[in-house]
Amino acid sequence: MSNSLNKEKLDSILRVDHAGETAAAKIYDGQLAILKNTPVGPTIQHMKDQEQEHLDTFNKLLVENDTRPTALLPLWNVMGFGLGVASAVLGEKAAMACTIAVEEVIGEHYAKQAEILDDEHKDLKSTLIKFRDDELDHLETGVEHDGKSAPGYQLMKAVVQMGCRTAIKISEKI
Ligand SMILES: [Fe+2]
Ligand SMILES: [Fe+2]
Numbered sequence: 001m002s003n004s005l006n007k008e009k010l011d012s013i014l015r016v017d018h019a020g021e022t023a024a025a026k027i028y029d030g031q032l033a034i035l036k037n038t039p040v041g042p043t044i045q046h047m048k049d050q051e052q053e054h055l056d057t058f059n060k061l062l063v064e065n066d067t068r069p070t071a072l073l074p075l076w077n078v079m080g081f082g083l084g085v086a087s088a089v090l091g092e093k094a095a096m097a098c099t100i101a102v103e104e105v106i107g108e109h110y111a112k113q114a115e116i117l118d119d120e121h122k123d124l125k126s127t128l129i130k131f132r133d134d135e136l137d138h139l140e141t142g143v144e145h146d147g148k149s150a151p152g153y154q155l156m157k158a159v160v161q162m163g164c165r166t167a168i169k170i171s172e173k174i
Pocket of ligand 1: 131
């Protein structure tokens with residue numbers, strides 16, 4: 001018996017990644033709504049543009065693989081935008097703390113997925129590794145912009161990461 005991924009597992013990977021990139025793009029949209037015309041605006045815009053590229057890739061992959069998106073896409077849109085706005089309202093450091101929290105989880109998530117993909121899915125595997133690198137760049141950006149010194153950093157990180165991990169679990173299934 002082959003240990004290659006079945007269609008169900010592949011669908012689950014594409015669905016959760018599409019959901020995550022939808023939310024990621026919305027988080028940066030929300031942050032830009034508040035911080036666009038500040039010194040950190042172009043940095044956030046750059047991350048937003050990369051999330052949009054990631055999202056475009058998964059939109060294409062969903063169509064190619066005949067995979068339906070998560071049923072909760074509208075929810076992730078609203079939650080992502082809300083998290084972006086809420087973090088940015090607290091200031092630039094809080095926005096960057098949010099980035100650190102989110103990107104750490106997404107980076108780990110892509111690394112784990114890439115690990116289970118074999119040669120049969122080497123294109124997808126290299127896409128996920130490339131995206132993981134982008135997410136880790138975003139994490140680094142958050143650190144460089146002093147996200148870790150945001151007031152309440154540890155608590156905020158814990159709450160945001162718990163939310164991300166829950167959203168991942170849900171989007172893998174529905
Ligand atoms: Fe991304
Ligand atoms: Fe990212």
